[in-house]
Amino acid sequence: MATTSHRALELLSSLGSGRTWPLRDLAAKLEVSERTARRDLDTLRELGYPVATVRGPHGGYRLGTGHTLPPLLFDHEQALAIAIALQTAPRSVYGLQDGTARALVTVQQAMPATLRAAMESLRLTRLRNYWEFPRTPDRPRRTDHRRHRRPPPPHPHRRSPTPRRHPHRP
Numbered sequence: 534m535a536t537t538s539h540r541a542l543e544l545l546s547s548l549g550s551g552r553t554w555p556l557r558d559l560a561a562k563l564e565v566s567e568r569t570a571r572r573d574l575d576t577l578r579e580l581g582y583p584v585a586t587v588r589g590p591h592g593g594y595r596l597g598t599g600h601t602l603p604p605l606l607f608d609h610e611q612a613l614a615i616a617i618a619l620q621t622a623p624r625s626v627y628g629l630q631d632g633t634a635r636a637l638v639t640v641q642q643a644m645p646a647t648l649r650a651a652m653e654s655l656r657l658t659r660l661r662n663y664w665e666f667p668r669t670p671d672r673p674r675r676t677d678h679r680r681h682r683r684p685p686p687p688h689p690h691r692r693s694p695t696p697r698r699h700p701h702r703p
Contacts, residue, residue: 537573540565541580544573546606548584548596555593609648616640616652 540563547554547562554562560570574594578584585597607615619637622629641649 537576540569540573541576542606544570545577545582545596548577548582548594549606551595553587553591553593553595559594612640612644612648613652616644617655 543563544559547559556567556570559574560567563570563573565573574584583597585595587593587595616637619633619640622633641652644652
């Protein structure tokens, strides 16, 4: 039987999958009684996690959406996927450089050494993003009005640079 904190983390990970869990399934997964599983759910609620109760024949418990982002639990594959996405995001979406850099450092600090080594061994290739803009899209582009002016009309007393040919002569 696991400790209360270990069970709470495992319960949080299960509820975070998006699935609605019947109480008997949660109790079986945690290897505790239904009463203990209910207490662990109450503990999560007291900690500020929005645990929602779904009523009905297919009801159960699931993690609702909250106003604040709770601590997240990732398995090794999820953490690696997030780290790769954070490395590619600044190159593909304008304005995310600072946020993604800070998030990547946070994820790397939480990774075990073996997973961090696996992440660092991957070499990312930059693909061309056809949606990239050369400047921020919210700023209007400055135009050079000189480029868009018509050429001045020819002077009436000057000869044109190319001689005119008579239409009937060869």
